Amino acid sequence: MNQPASAYFMEDRHDPIETHTLSVLVQNEPGVLARVIGLFSGRGYNIESLTVSETENQKHVSRITIVTTGTPMVIEQIKHQLDRMIPVYRVVDMTLTGRSIERELAMVKLRGTGEHRVEALRLAEAFRARVIDATTESFVFEITGNSAKINQFIDLMRPLGLVEVSRTGVAAIVRGPEGM
Amino acid sequence: MSDTSHDPNQMTGAAMIVRALIDHGVKHIFGYPGGAVLPIYDELFQQSDVEHILVRHEQGAGHAAEGYARSTGKPGVVLVTSGPGATNMVTPLADALMDSIPLVCITGQVPTHLIGNDAFQECDTVGITRPCTKHNWLVRDVNDLAKVLHEAFYVASSGRPGPVVVDVPKDVQFATGTYHPPRKSDVHLSYTPRLKGDAGQIRKAVALLASARRPVIYSGGGVVNSGPEASRLLRELVEVTGFPITSTLMGLGAYPASGKNWLGMLGMHGTYEANMAMHDCDVMLCVGARFDDRITGRTDAFSPNSKKIHIDIDPSSINKNIRVDVPIIGDCANVLGDLLQVFKAEAKRPDIKPWWQEVAKWRARNSLSYKKNSDIILPQYAIERLFELTRGRDTYITTEVGQHQMWAAQFFGFEEPHRWMTSGGLGTMGYGLPAAVGVQVAHRDSLVIDIAGDASVQMTMQEMSTAIQYELPIKIFILNNQYMGMVRQWQQLLHGNRLSHTYSEALPDFVKLADAFGCVGIRATKPGDLDGAIQEMIDVRRPVLFDCRVAALENCFPMIPSGKAHNEMLLPAEANDEATAAAFAGGKALV
Numbered sequence: 106m107n108q109p110a111s112a113y114f115m116e117d118r119h120d121p122i123e124t125h126t127l128s129v130l131v132q133n134e135p136g137v138l139a140r141v142i143g144l145f146s147g148r149g150y151n152i153e154s155l156t157v158s159e160t161e162n163q164k165h166v167s168r169i170t171i172v173t174t175g176t177p178m179v180i181e182q183i184k185h186q187l188d189r190m191i192p193v194y195r196v197v198d199m200t201l202t203g204r205s206i207e208r209e210l211a212m213v214k215l216r217g218t219g220e221h222r223v224e225a226l227r228l229a230e231a232f233r234a235r236v237i238d239a240t241t242e243s244f245v246f247e248i249t250g251n252s253a254k255i256n257q258f259i260d261l262m263r264p265l266g267l268v269e270v271s272r273t274g275v276a277a278i279v280r281g282p283e284g285m
Numbered sequence: 286m287s288d289t290s291h292d293p294n295q296m297t298g299a300a301m302i303v304r305a306l307i308d309h310g311v312k313h314i315f316g317y318p319g320g321a322v323l324p325i326y327d328e329l330f331q332q333s334d335v336e337h338i339l340v341r342h343e344q345g346a347g348h349a350a351e352g353y354a355r356s357t358g359k360p361g362v363v364l365v366t367s368g369p370g371a372t373n374m375v376t377p378l379a380d381a382l383m384d385s386i387p388l389v390c391i392t393g394q395v396p397t398h399l400i401g402n403d404a405f406q407e408c409d410t411v412g413i414t415r416p417c418t419k420h421n422w423l424v425r426d427v428n429d430l431a432k433v434l435h436e437a438f439y440v441a442s443s444g445r446p447g448p449v450v451v452d453v454p455k456d457v458q459f460a461t462g463t464y465h466p467p468r469k470s471d472v473h474l475s476y477t478p479r480l481k482g483d484a485g486q487i488r489k490a491v492a493l494l495a496s497a498r499r500p501v502i503y504s505g506g507g508v509v510n511s512g513p514e515a516s517r518l519l520r521e522l523v524e525v526t527g528f529p530i531t532s533t534l535m536g537l538g539a540y541p542a543s544g545k546n547w548l549g550m551l552g553m554h555g556t557y558e559a560n561m562a563m564h565d566c567d568v569m570l571c572v573g574a575r576f577d578d579r580i581t582g583r584t585d586a587f588s589p590n591s592k593k594i595h596i597d598i599d600p601s602s603i604n605k606n607i608r609v610d611v612p613i614i615g616d617c618a619n620v621l622g623d624l625l626q627v628f629k630a631e632a633k634r635p636d637i638k639p640w641w642q643e644v645a646k647w648r649a650r651n652s653l654s655y656k657k658n659s660d661i662i663l664p665q666y667a668i669e670r671l672f673e674l675t676r677g678r679d680t681y682i683t684t685e686v687g688q689h690q691m692w693a694a695q696f697f698g699f700e701e702p703h704r705w706m707t708s709g710g711l712g713t714m715g716y717g718l719p720a721a722v723g724v725q726v727a728h729r730d731s732l733v734i735d736i737a738g739d740a741s742v743q744m745t746m747q748e749m750s751t752a753i754q755y756e757l758p759i760k761i762f763i764l765n766n767q768y769m770g771m772v773r774q775w776q777q778l779l780h781g782n783r784l785s786h787t788y789s790e791a792l793p794d795f796v797k798l799a800d801a802f803g804c805v806g807i808r809a810t811k812p813g814d815l816d817g818a819i820q821e822m823i824d825v826r827r828p829v830l831f832d833c834r835v836a837a838l839e840n841c842f843p844m845i846p847s848g849k850a851h852n853e854m855l856l857p858a859e860a861n862d863e864a865t866a867a868a869f870a871g872g873k874a875l876v
Contacts, residue, residue, distance in 0.1 A: 147416050
């Protein structure tokens, strides 16, 4: 049936899905990360990437960076829902500032010998990836950059003997002199 | 004796809890003892400032505290033990979160060294209650306890009110530490609810209101939560502007039902005039309501031609379901006060006579009419009689959830806020009886009536014992149709009249049950006996179970069916089998 017989109306909204990076300053206390994650799972929001670490030790302030997707209305909801949590100081939509720098670090392990090793080193140099561990049959590269660059690097490494990848997730900051 | 024993602020964690209750002016708490809260119960035993009401099930304590809170405007306080004590509180906490009721729930926890060990009566209370509280705390150090308790009271009752949980391990209750009275620094720096509305936005709102030709005010539970001043200002605003006003289920009483601008409740079972006014208006002023799905119906057809102003204390309520043109974030009383001031100084009351004429036409449809019957008591009639016979008394009404709840909202006229306690958001069957207990504890001499259904009332029936133990003369007015009426109504309308498990073949004899509990049982089966029976219920100063036998298959109208818009209501006069079938034709995907 096309028309649901109910008080609720199943809406087909065709608003575009956007990707936004949010920086959230929180009081670093037990359970704060669980609150944030619980909000996303409980209300059905997406998490593409999430990083968290204490950034101001004296004040016990942590910074959580979340990359999320949704319609503009959902993104607005996510920000308000985060902001009303008791231990949350501030929520800044880095994507809306238009001036944010986003970086991710990845460690990429490769196994191989001969021509593949040489090719991998050559590509690593082009991507400014560093060798942080090496054996006669393997390398671990460290690479920093935005997510697209890292994805590209990983794609190139795949045929050269990629074993595994460990990524930190996105950290973001706004350009210019002002803090959040 | 050690030196510290002379410091009056040195005390055990358990003593701190009782002391904090006293410092926050708490007179009554609702609770149930158990292993992990024994030290607190020991402290309660040795004082007389705080009266403890012993319930029969922790859920009862939670709903009683909700009733207490909603009828007084003060936070309700609950004390329960760890494990099952805490999990039994989950429903009232979720209920209070949905309806923005301030609750402070103190739970016992196993000693800190046993946490995570699957100890006896251990559960992850803060984990389980995180999504159904405004905030919660596990206190691991007795020296943090005072701060956390004070913050708990502040968080529960400030901003958008809500339930909080403080989980206190047993060793923390025994440990000795330093107490301090409430102070500002107890609260998270990150928690700063906004109370005052933006002046620019208020100006924009006034300009819209002054230019309106077909305005409507739509108010909600936020007005009640804000306090009596908000209701007073709302009434003044209606007076000054001359606008029609409707309200959500939660907001009933903020504007008096006898007021001449009152349209009745809106939404799924609201009046025709209220819903039509919402649909056809050009300016909508929403005060402390949240555009819930029971209000909006189909959102893409919701009030399509109006400019919308939304006053709410919670920024996350803005643009959640419905896009609004002028959001104003702040406390209702605060914003209404400013708005009135600007309106009176700068605006003129618009001429909306033609709009009132349209409203009059909708009113004339008489959407709450029902066919009278002299043989069987109709539920609508029972509520009407109850209302008439309690008129002018100091009355508080609670309800369970279902058809009886909607009939109560439609046929009982509320003149004041804080007089109507119902589970709106979560829709908790079993709310009303314990809520009545809580209301009666707060208002000993008032008439407290739980308008109940036969199915709902059995969910928390055990609290009749509580009422009897504390001599709380609550009246449980059961509209007994032997069905889970609202579920059955949906089965009739949406599921081909297949009444799957909505008939209670075995019901207790409520009159005998009353006898067993030690209260008064009254039964009415004929319309002619009803007034006398209700009068008897009102006059007796004891708890009453009133078994009101009503027409079994009566349904609740008007109703917005089938993902329809406000202007497509099904009225009782038109709800014959054919029209109903047509209105509800289609799928049945959702609730």
